[in-house]
Amino acid sequence: MHLDVLFLPLELDARARPQRAAVVIDVIRATTTIVTAFRQGARSVSPVAGVDEARRARECVPRALLAGERGGRCLPGFDLGNSPREFTPEAVRGRDIILTTSNGTKTLRAVQEGRSVAIGALLNRAAIGRWLLARAEDALIVCSGYEGVFSLEDAVCAGAVVDVLARGGPAVTLGDGARASRVLWAHHAHDLPGLLRGTGWGRHIVEIGLGADLDVCAQLDTTDVVPVMTSGRIALSSG
Secondary structure, eight states: OEEEEESSGGGGGGOSSOOSEEEEEOTTTHHHHHHHHHHTTOOEEEEOSSHHHHHHHHHHSTTSEEEEEETTEEOTTOSBOSOGGGOOHHHHTTOEEEEEOSSHHHHHHHHOTTSEEEEEOSTTHHHHHHHHHHHTSOEEEEEOOBTTBOOHHHHHHHHHHHHHHHTSOTTOEEOHHHHHHHHHHHHHTTOHHHHHHHSHHHHHHHHTTOTHHHHHHTOOSOOOOOEEEETTEEEEOOO
């Protein structure tokens, strides 16, 4: 099994062979929120790139919840923003959710073609590692970044997943991106809340009054939930 990490989705264009398994990471906050939604009982999440696309999708699924943000802030007329703290059992249990975010949902759409795509965060880091090991096939971890720029928190989370696989056995070969992300994980693993609050996007989230979200995003291995996207729809993995 060969595993590599892409620090930005645009690096997909340089890949000669499309690996069938991939993990998308957007720690602050899209993938943390998606994992939380399923942990709290959501039925499905449909990621869409644009606000208008989200509203059109809602017309096809009238009872679906509209969720999303731009610039970190909830969108007018939407039921939920992109704060994992909003995705309570009372709000999302048994519901379908249409989600659009500044970065994460765009990355999901870019990665999906021809692949099974798991949604990764610090919350489900170990579970994602086990999902990849069970598949035993070449895989990519794709970091969302922010508006085309590298995000440290995503790279560190990718390194946390890589660390699980690297300890899982000698059958895993790491690409240079995977090795680099693992070094970042080793450096920052001791203070994840501090890491998130010190990143560019983390500082912005604090400035707009949503710093408590980072405490959720920094939690490690708190759930075994593995959401997987197939044909544009995210549901819980069956195994």
